[in-house]
Amino acid sequence: MEERVPEKEYMYSGHVACPGCGAAVAMKLFLKALGDKTVLIIPACCWSIIAGPYPQSALKVPVLHAAFETGGATASGVRAALDIKGQSDTTVVTWAGDGGTFDIGFQSLSGAAERNDDFIYACYDNEAYMNTGIQRSSSTPYGAWTTTTPGKEWKKMRKKNIVEALAAHRIPYAATLNIAFPEDFVAKVKKAKSKKGTRFLHIYASCPTGWRLPSEQSIKIARMAVQTNIFPLYEVDEGLHYTINYFPKEFPVKEYFRMQGRFKHLSDKDLEEIQKMVDEDWRILLRKAEMFP
Amino acid sequence: MKQVLEGSQAVAEAVKLARVDVISAYPITPQTHIVERLSDFGAEGKISAKYLRVESEHSALAALIGAATGGARTFTSTSSQGLALMHELLHWASGARLPIVMAEVNRALAPGWNIWADQTDSLAQRDTGWIQLYCENSQEVLDSTLIAYNLAETVNLPAMIILDAFYLSHTYEPVDVPEQDLVDRFLPSLKPKFQIDQDDPQAFSSLVTPNAYMEMRYNIAQAMDETISQLDSIEGKFHDIFGRRYGAIESVQCEDADIVMVTSGTITSTCRQVIRDLRAQGEKVGLCKIKMFRPFPIDAIRSTLQNANKIAVIDRNFSFGATGIFAQEIRAALCNLPRRPLVFGYVAGLGGRDVTTGIIESIYRCTKDTDVPLSESIWIGLQEVSDGRARS
Numbered sequence: 124m125e126e127r128v129p130e131k132e133y134m135y136s137g138h139v140a141c142p143g144c145g146a147a148v149a150m151k152l153f154l155k156a157l158g159d160k161t162v163l164i165i166p167a168c169c170w171s172i173i174a175g176p177y178p179q180s181a182l183k184v185p186v187l188h189a190a191f192e193t194g195g196a197t198a199s200g201v202r203a204a205l206d207i208k209g210q211s212d213t214t215v216v217t218w219a220g221d222g223g224t225f226d227i228g229f230q231s232l233s234g235a236a237e238r239n240d241d242f243i244y245a246c247y248d249n250e251a252y253m254n255t256g257i258q259r260s261s262s263t264p265y266g267a268w269t270t271t272t273p274g275k276e277w278k279k280m281r282k283k284n285i286v287e288a289l290a291a292h293r294i295p296y297a298a299t300l301n302i303a304f305p306e307d308f309v310a311k312v313k314k315a316k317s318k319k320g321t322r323f324l325h326i327y328a329s330c331p332t333g334w335r336l337p338s339e340q341s342i343k344i345a346r347m348a349v350q351t352n353i354f355p356l357y358e359v360d361e362g363l364h365y366t367i368n369y370f371p372k373e374f375p376v377k378e379y380f381r382m383q384g385r386f387k388h389l390s391d392k393d394l395e396e397i398q399k400m401v402d403e404d405w406r407i408l409l410r411k412a413e414m415f416p
Numbered sequence: 417m418k419q420v421l422e423g424s425q426a427v428a429e430a431v432k433l434a435r436v437d438v439i440s441a442y443p444i445t446p447q448t449h450i451v452e453r454l455s456d457f458g459a460e461g462k463i464s465a466k467y468l469r470v471e472s473e474h475s476a477l478a479a480l481i482g483a484a485t486g487g488a489r490t491f492t493s494t495s496s497q498g499l500a501l502m503h504e505l506l507h508w509a510s511g512a513r514l515p516i517v518m519a520e521v522n523r524a525l526a527p528g529w530n531i532w533a534d535q536t537d538s539l540a541q542r543d544t545g546w547i548q549l550y551c552e553n554s555q556e557v558l559d560s561t562l563i564a565y566n567l568a569e570t571v572n573l574p575a576m577i578i579l580d581a582f583y584l585s586h587t588y589e590p591v592d593v594p595e596q597d598l599v600d601r602f603l604p605s606l607k608p609k610f611q612i613d614q615d616d617p618q619a620f621s622s623l624v625t626p627n628a629y630m631e632m633r634y635n636i637a638q639a640m641d642e643t644i645s646q647l648d649s650i651e652g653k654f655h656d657i658f659g660r661r662y663g664a665i666e667s668v669q670c671e672d673a674d675i676v677m678v679t680s681g682t683i684t685s686t687c688r689q690v691i692r693d694l695r696a697q698g699e700k701v702g703l704c705k706i707k708m709f710r711p712f713p714i715d716a717i718r719s720t721l722q723n724a725n726k727i728a729v730i731d732r733n734f735s736f737g738a739t740g741i742f743a744q745e746i747r748a749a750l751c752n753l754p755r756r757p758l759v760f761g762y763v764a765g766l767g768g769r770d771v772t773t774g775i776i777e778s779i780y781r782c783t784k785d786t787d788v789p790l791s792e793s794i795w796i797g798l799q800e801v802s803d804g805r806a807r808s
Contacts, residue, residue: 162612164482177628180619185612187485188621190508193478196440196470200479201612203438203466204486213614231478234471 124368125306126313129155138181140173143338145328145345146247147173148302150218153245153326154184156312160213162205164198166228167191168220169254170247192227194219195235198242206241214316215242221262222252225283236292239320243312246285246323249330257333264353266397268385269333277388281400286359289323293362296322299354302329303346307356307368314358327354335384344382350374352405357412365412376401421591423584424449426554427493427519427577429591430561432463433599434517437488437606440468440479444498445531446581447521451493465491473498477505477516484514485620487611489565492516495581496523496537503541506574510545510636512621515568515575515606517561518546522681522732523581524767532768533580535681535733539709539741545636547575547643548710550680554589559660560707562594566603566650571639580732581768583682594658602657640711647708664713666705667720669695673702675783676721676757678729678746680706683764683771687730690776701780706742714749721750724757728783730776731793732765739763739793760789764796 133154140147146169154161163182165171166189174188175181189197194217202215219228224246232244251269252258259269261283272278290297295318300308308326315322329345331338348354349369353376356368376398380386389397421429427450431439441451457463466483470476473494480490494502499520509516524534538548549564551557557579564575579585610618624632647664655661668691670676679687684705694701704720704727706713721727727750731740738744743761750756760783765771775796782794 160614162614172623174619174622176623176625177619180617180622182619183617185614185617186619186622187482187612188619188623189481190478190504193475193481193505196468196475196478197482199468199470199475200438200440200482200484200490201486202482203440203468203479204483204488205612207437207466207488208486210614230471231475234475237471238469240468 124310126310128152128305128309129158131155131158133183135181135183137175138173139175140169141332143331143341144173145302145330145341146170146249149247149326149328152302152305152308153312154182156309157214157216157316162187162201162213162215164189164194164201164215164217166194166197166217166219166223168223169249170218170220172254191223193231194223194228194244195231195233198244199235199238199240202240202242217242217244219244219246220254221246221248221250222260225262225285226260233292236289236294236321236323239294241319243315243322243324245326247326247328249328249333250282251333253330253333265400266380266386266389266393268388286323286325290359290362294323295320296358296360297362298358299325299327299356301327301345301349301354301356303342304349304356304369311358333385336382340382344379347374347379351376351379352401353379355405355408357408363415365408365415367408367412417593418590419593420588421554422449422586422588423554423557423579424586425453426558426591427561428453428457429593430558431491432457433594433596434489434562434565434603435605436463436465436491438466438468438480438483438490439492440470440476440483441492441494442470442473442476442498444473444495446523446585447493447495447498447519449585450519473501474505477502477509480516481505481509481512481514484516485512485612487606487608489606490516491518493519493521495521496525499537499541500525503544506541506544506546509574513572513636515572517564517568517575517577519561519577519579521579521581521585530767531581533583533732534766534768538576538578539733542710542741545573545640546710547573548578548708549575550578550707550709551584552682552684552705554584554591555660556662557584558591558593559654559658560662562599562603563650563654567643567646569606570646570650571643572609573636573639573643580682598657602654643711644713662707664708665716665720666707668703668705670702670704670720670724672700673724674700675726675728675780676702676704676724677776677780678704678706678727678742680709680742681732683730683732686771686773687776690773690780693773694777694780712745712749717746717749718753721746721757722753722755726783727757727759728779729759729761730771730779731761731763732771734763734766734793743793758789760786761793762796763793769797
């Protein structure tokens, strides 16, 4: 699925993201796709800073900054108030990082998803607590260095599969998006907007600062994540129907890992193990798409 | 119309009369009768509020922060562990200047598990920027809830209506439930001073650097100070319509009293009886009930207490390493007076233990018979005394 990226801008140029920030690109695409009548809730994350300090704002839509673990519940409350006031046509969005989604905000998100409250929850995933200085989260991939998984203590656990966790709530729509695939990105945001209930978007957002990557390679690494099956593009409708949006040719994961400083300690043998994990995850996804079209 | 209601039901009636837009709550004993009653009202079509049945107290308050920023009149209710879990967002609600109203049923904090009356839960939240109104009976609960909405929306600060577990939350009393049209006159629909607006997109609660944060906190302090005088004028309006008012504090026979007892919550009712009995015996004793704890009505407390020789503060709460919390605040309020009474602090009734007329009278006698107060609180009615400090 593909849609043209709309012209209208909803971000000002004076935001304070790092050079090459994938989360900034993600927001730009996201708001273009949603258009007017959007309210953003931003629990603590990089975007709490990127949006700019009082009295400024880098965004042309209303923004409610919220406590770290409240992304789901705050959206439920905003939705309720807007519905009471007859503004049901306004799209309520929580825009959260991976820490606020996979970890501290998971309970609040799960509660809102179980209630099927009517909002879009967008997680831009840069795979660690980047705003506080690159600490590991449950979204940090196997093998990664962070400031709390340094040296030999590099992360030995797999990344939590957040899309499966949300799909298990049987919400109307869950999907993966990637900043290097803007037409697919825009189409999925528009599809999410057209549905009612809790919609979950998992957005790959590269972080040159935290991944130890030259900033000009931010989009390239994002594209490679899809091409290597590290971050497959797919959708789950009603928690049940799987659609894979992109079938890559067989790209090995090795180059993806070798480009990033956060993985430089990994041996070729470690990368072979990781390749097996990625292959296994991809096979599972293919099976699901076959069994539950 | 007079109805026989629990304190919990009086809260629910007031929430209905206040035409609340969004309710969000999580169950905890002994708050449950409030949220159950409101759920019934919803199921019976008696209220049109959106009711968010969230997965924790933390989310209950988070949802209301969202709803109140969206321009809705909001309500939640909790107790003890639930209030403690909300702590972070209590600060958030006041910092964001949102007029959220909460009914908080005073219950002891664990461990060990104890569901009975104890004020430490709400008093531990004294620095969070919430207005705190401690209630004595079901009528006061209902009236104070309506007053709290008016007050909170006037000064743009959140407000807590506080009632003792079981002694008030689960005790039936006759309550005059006001007519809807009169309540509408007292409490018109909410006109938010700011809210989410598509035509005027603002960023709420964004990053604030040191050059603005302090002024924002000072604004909250000013709003708190203003709350004392606003309570007076809002209660004046309430009195004009309903014929009842309570005051930030209530003074009972303090004018000529040698000893003034200071109480809050339901212990006050028991103390009223003790004062009557002691007065009949010729004792010069008065009672000062503290209803409003935040903001602390220092001027009213000073003028009520300054002529007494001794003050006996009864605290159903305790701050470890310090004293009973009301006693601390009373001492602080009086310390700069040129002639100040002696302040005796007593801790009684923790974890729901009954505070009887006999206990209150023993507190009076202890105060009368002691020349100089201890700097510590005196724990009343301890069954095991290991350090010799407790008296009964």
